[in-house]
Amino acid sequence: MIPYSRQQITDSDIAAVVSAIKDDILTGGDKVGEFEQAIAKYVGVKHVVAMNSATSALHVAYLALGVREGDEVVTTPITFAATANAALMAGAEVKFAPVRFDGNIDENALASLITPKTKVITAVDFGGNPVNLDAILKLAKQRGIKVLDDASHALGSSQGGVKVGAKADVSIFSFHPVKPLTTFEGGALATNDDEIARLARLYRSHGIAKKRLWDSDQSVLGYNYRLPDVACALGLNQLKRLDETIAAREKIAKFYDEKFEKNPYFSTVKLPSDVVSSRHLYPILLFRQFWCAKEDIFAALHERGIGVQVHYKPTYKFSFYRERYGDISVPSAEDFYAAELSIPCHQCMSLEDANFVADALFEVLKSFDTPQGCRV
The missing domain is CATH 3.40.640.10 (Type I PLP-dependent aspartate aminotransferase-like (Major domain))
Structure with a gap:
């Protein structure tokens, strides 16, 4: 994994x-x-x-x-x-x-x-x-x-x-x-x-x-x-090696940026030219037609050894916060939560690993790309 x-x-x-x-x-x-x-x-x-x-x-x-x-x-x-x-x-x-x-x-x-x-x-x-x-x-x-x-x-x-x-x-x-x-x-x-x-x-x-x-x-x-x-x-x-670690993460992120350009399944976050990111996460944002299948997509990627994660469930959706504040809706947060998947991006990966992740991601998403999409 x-x-x-x-x-x-x-x-x-x-x-x-x-x-x-x-x-x-x-x-x-x-x-x-x-x-x-x-x-x-x-x-x-x-x-x-x-x-x-x-x-x-x-x-x-x-x-x-x-x-x-x-x-x-x-x-x-x-x-x-x-x-x-x-x-x-x-x-x-x-x-x-x-x-x-x-x-x-x-x-x-x-x-x-x-x-x-x-x-x-x-x-x-x-x-x-x-x-x-x-x-x-x-x-x-x-x-x-x-x-x-x-x-x-x-x-x-x-x-x-x-x-x-x-x-x-x-x-x-x-x-x-x-x-x-x-x-x-x-x-x-x-x-x-x-x-x-x-x-x-x-x-x-x-x-x-x-x-x-x-x-x-x-x-x-x-x-x-x-x-x-x-x-x-x-x-x-x-x-002592933090900058080196971040540079290694950036190398993977840049590979993804090029590999994912204009793909039909999701968008990525483009960073301004004056920004250096720690690249703690590499989030992709699934297009709306995939939202209803996100759990199945998540499971299919894990079955292929791709340890994706979701960041984050909106805080107000936890039962503790619902009991404290009642029903809250922040549409932009809920859309982000529905769309977001964090894919592997870290200093222990090789470019071969990143290519494996990208190819598996495309393969899985292609299998869920149906004409009817999600009714949301």
Whole structure:
């Protein structure tokens, strides 16, 4: 099976982890700070706070931005559930915005969703393709709202030479194994704001800070969201070859771009010339006549060893959110969900693998290309 994404663990990664395991301090040691500084330098941001997951980083980001009970967060429904869940964990309610053709939040639809209760707009760089953050930041500044960039997919992405993670009030990254850089599990918060960084470090570790000698003080209700040194050692080593990893993913993506040009079954997402994507995902968008057969197409591809996935079921369609908010419909999100398949695209693939995926995809879709199509 060729998965849609996967980690790559090298001998040098293993050596880095083994070396960290042999250290006297396994958590809260020097490797954490080294990793944070290395990510900060790579992204071009003042502060990075490493945590045990991107979900933890999201939760802390909302808290550090001052989100509390009674506030609202506007975000995209085309994302992993943690983007909205963490806002609820901080006490807010969530409003879901429409999305564009590429799966990113529609910046032109945000103004109508803002109310006096809106505290934060949370964007997601879907698949590694940078969101139109400049437009969102302009609107947010006009309305006195903070912007959180959920860049879980986008470490290493850039637009106009500026790395994703350097512009928003707060950005977060994910180091899950399917991402181009992994720390087993892990995430990080990035910001240029000194106070947000100070609060993030407090929330990460029980809300406790040392005063002097053995004496410490707890000033906020915090959590145990720390990332251990062993994980940071792996991340540090993987960071050394992140650009190489992204370039390998880009090679596969470029092959697909050419192979899929003007095909009769689906469209692809075309990136602007000034964009570098991490290529966390390579989404294809099935034409409407295939939507009703999507489950069968998915199964047929898996039977052929093609590990496609779907990103994402709109968050508001989960039973938890239906019970909380009732029936919600965001047509652009539902159309995207109906159309989207993520096909394999990662650094462990060869061009032969990519050609196998493309040929199998065409073969399967041709078998489902009936004149009657789907009645939707």
